[in-house]
Amino acid sequence: MKTKVMACVLYVVIVAGGMLLDGWHEMKYMPPAEMRQSQDLLVDMVGDIRTVLARYLWFRMDLFHEVLDEQGVSPEEQTEVLPLLRMVTVLDPSMTESYDQIVWDLYKGQGDKETALAVLKEGLSRNPNDYQLNFRRALLAYLDEDYKTAREFAAFSMSLTSDKVSQADCLRIIYHSAEKEKNLSLQERALSDLLYLRPNDALWLREKEKLEKRKKEQKKDS
Numbered sequence: 001m002k003t004k005v006m007a008c009v010l011y012v013v014i015v016a017g018g019m020l021l022d023g024w025h026e027m028k029y030m031p032p033a034e035m036r037q038s039q040d041l042l043v044d045m046v047g048d049i050r051t052v053l054a055r056y057l058w059f060r061m062d063l064f065h066e067v068l069d070e071q072g073v074s075p076e077e078q079t080e081v082l083p084l085l086r087m088v089t090v091l092d093p094s095m096t097e098s099y100d101q102i103v104w105d106l107y108k109g110q111g112d113k114e115t116a117l118a119v120l121k122e123g124l125s126r127n128p129n130d131y132q133l134n135f136r137r138a139l140l141a142y143l144d145e146d147y148k149t150a151r152e153f154a155a156f157s158m159s160l161t162s163d164k165v166s167q168a169d170c171l172r173i174i175y176h177s178a179e180k181e182k183n184l185s186l187q188e189r190a191l192s193d194l195l196y197l198r199p200n201d202a203l204w205l206r207e208k209e210k211l212e213k214r215k216k217e218q219k220k221d222s
Contacts, residue, residue: 093126097132100133102116103120104116120137135157167197172194174186175194191207
């Protein structure tokens with residue numbers, strides 16, 4: 001009798017936990033009910049196993065990538081993996097690696113910038129404080145010569161990570177964006193931070209010499 005009671009209690013706890021998990025997922029990642037699309041309804045139907053399915057599909061996609069690489073198919077031509085990646089983002093929007101790879105494949109591989117930015121916007125709306133997605137937005141803006149957006153997203157991305165390599169990546173975008181905008185003071189600040197992270201980096205030491213030379217030329221002109 002005692003065993004049956006314990007089993008019933010355990011069952012209730014599991015069910016209640018699943019319902020709470022569903023509620024948390026809905027509150028954090030799902031849009032309001034009136035704005036939901038067909039893929040959102042699919043997520044509701046799948047329920048608790050969504051994360052397991054998403055991880056499985058990610059694993060399958062990774063194997064598929066390896067097979068295509070071994071067959072000599074270039075990353076730009078590996079369009080077959082995109083539906084798998086998209087399903088991963090539908091099932092578990094917190095798996096930002098999928099968003100990031102879809103965006104880069106669409107932008108760089110397929111040349112579909114509009115769709116890439118739309119997918120990235122969706123990913124950021126569901127994961128606003130994710131470093132990689134914000135950095136990707138900064139990089140795409142830089143490639144599109146939108147230097148103001150590039151340095152803004154790079155600065156925000158930098159605030160989301162304590163990893164020095166990642167911070168240096170952000171500072172590089174800020175530095176080169178400022179260079180394109182001819183914003184010498186911002187260049188100096190970004191370069192100073194880069195040299196703080198990498199004091200003996202030959203590339204940034206050369207950039208420092210260039211900046212100092214440019215400042216002298218500006219003083220002569222004025």
